[in-house]
Amino acid sequence: NAGVMQNPRHLVRRRGQEARLRCSPMKGHSHVYWYRQLPEEGLKFMVYLQKENIIDESGMPKERFSAEFPKEGPSILRIQQVVRGDSAAYFCASSPRRWQGTSNEQFFGPGTRLTVL
């Protein structure tokens, strides 16, 4: 049973280009979370998705960032017109279906290190 997979592991982009980060959740998991870890800072929540739905995107920057989790295929975090300040490690995590009022352990992927030149 493969864990959470992210690709690419390392991504280099020049300012103004687009970055696409992919996350395949663990088998049977229908919830995906994206987190960002800026250099020398802690992890910050970005967005929480279920299949075909964005549940909470309160941590996403208002511009240039978008996320999706289609019915088929991986979850995608897309950053348009990247700037140097976007350089960070982006982690996704997945969890199985939630029942109302319960918490679930989140399983993290290895992360994508984005470097913007």
Place this chain on the structure above:
Amino acid sequence: KNEVEQSPQNLTAQEGEFITINCSYSVGISALHWLQQHPGGGIVSLFMLSSGKKKHGRLIATINIQEKHSSLHITASHPRDSAVYICAVEGSNYKLTFGKGTLLTVNP
């Protein structure tokens, strides 16, 4: 004031020592998570707890909901335990809010 405070920020120990890392939070939570992050590496979930105490091998996590405090203990520490340990609290909206982490170095 951050919602999640960890102490200490840095901790150096000798192999075999008993380690304690503390986490205090200021909001109501549905669960608290302890995570481990190795340098340049990924993140591993160690514990998720909402009350009492959990134990996995040499790791023990406790939580006191009334005092809004949790501790992570490592017994018989080993150099391979060297990592950043992160406390995260989960609110009713399922979002995780993270502490800044504790960098643990265990010397042989």
